[in-house]
Amino acid sequence: MKRISIVQGEQAVVSEPNVVVSTVLGSCVAVCLQDPVARVGGMNHFLLGEPSPDRPVPAANMVRYGVHAMELLINEMMKHGASRERLRAHLYGGATMIAGLGPIGRENAAFARRFVETEGIPVGHVDLGGDHARRVEFLPYDGRARSRQVANAPPVAPPRPAPRPPLGDVELF
Amino acid sequence: MPAASAIKVMVVDDQASMRAMIRRALQDFGFKDVRDKPSGPEALAAVRADRVHLIISDFNMPEMDGIQLLEQVRGDPVIGKTVFIMLTGSSDREIVQKAAALGVNNYLVKPFAPAVLKEKIERVFGELT
Numbered sequence: 458m459k460r461i462s463i464v465q466g467e468q469a470v471v472s473e474p475n476v477v478v479s480t481v482l483g484s485c486v487a488v489c490l491q492d493p494v495a496r497v498g499g500m501n502h503f504l505l506g507e508p509s510p511d512r513p514v515p516a517a518n519m520v521r522y523g524v525h526a527m528e529l530l531i532n533e534m535m536k537h538g539a540s541r542e543r544l545r546a547h548l549y550g551g552a553t554m555i556a557g558l559g560p561i562g563r564e565n566a567a568f569a570r571r572f573v574e575t576e577g578i579p580v581g582h583v584d585l586g587g588d589h590a591r592r593v594e595f596l597p598y599d600g601r602a603r604s605r606q607v608a609n610a611p612p613v614a615p616p617r618p619a620p621r622p623p624l625g626d627v628e629l630f
Numbered sequence: 631m632p633a634a635s636a637i638k639v640m641v642v643d644d645q646a647s648m649r650a651m652i653r654r655a656l657q658d659f660g661f662k663d664v665r666d667k668p669s670g671p672e673a674l675a676a677v678r679a680d681r682v683h684l685i686i687s688d689f690n691m692p693e694m695d696g697i698q699l700l701e702q703v704r705g706d707p708v709i710g711k712t713v714f715i716m717l718t719g720s721s722d723r724e725i726v727q728k729a730a731a732l733g734v735n736n737y738l739v740k741p742f743a744p745a746v747l748k749e750k751i752e753r754v755f756g757e758l759t
Binding site (some may be wrong): 507508514515518519520522524525527528531532535541571572575576577 | 644645646647648650651690692719740741742743744
């Protein structure tokens with residue numbers, strides 16, 4: 458069995474058997490999606506749900522938000538032959554790791570639930586909230602996933618450096 | 631300075647949560663008339679039936695992508711001059727050049743901060759009130 462481990466800000470899309478994708482979550486959320494007909498599955502791992510409308514967000518930090526992470530994941534799966542209408546989801550994470558650190562975990566969990574509802578994606582296994590870290594393992598080809606409690610959450614990564622200005626020298630406007 | 635509330639907008643994206651996020655951002659900027667559709671053909675039919683001033687469309691959509699939608703809009707004698715802003719992924723350099731050749735008014739690279747969307751709209755319409 459080939460293993461692919463992802464961390465915050467990453468995703469993996471797989472369309473072959475005998476591959477397991479795994480991650481460890483604290484307050485972050487991982488969404489596993491699978492198209493059971495195309496046999497394509499993918500998992501992401503994001504830090505925050507949606508930017509709040511009353512708080513300015515630097516463009517470079519937008520990549521940390523689930524609303525974009527989900528689009529990237531679905532687009533990549535569609536490149537591998539998945540169809541949006543056939544997707545099924547499993548949702549994990551969103552724990553409150555340190556009391557008093559704010560509602561990030563809860564907000565992430567709420568975002569994940571709202572996302573699948575808005576997109577009309579049926580949900581299988583859900584393990585959201587609580588106060589413990591989780592290890593998630595997903596078999597993208599089969600669509601099966603499981604989570605179990607682990608002692609330590611991964612450290613939250615600092616913001617990634619701002620990417621190079623996209624599109625380089627394309628200055629059209 | 632144009633009033634945002636007077637500008638009718640059509641948002642086209644196959645992801646419902648992205649449409650919802652763009653709608654909320656536009657409403658924060660003062661836009662009142664914001665419609666949205668999940669696909670190019672549906673958006674095209676809607677804006678032909680009831681014209682808008684601005685189309686904000688994703689590039690990466692199944693069935694009809696943003697470039698094909700732009701082509702259809704520009705080729706239509708009635709809605710051909712509608713302002714068109716395209717949303718692309720960061721690696722879609724060729725797409726932007728193609729869109730520019732087809733007369734796109736501006737483009738925006740995903741993921742984007744809401745303030746950048748406003749800036750791009752203002753570059754076309756002037757400062758919004």
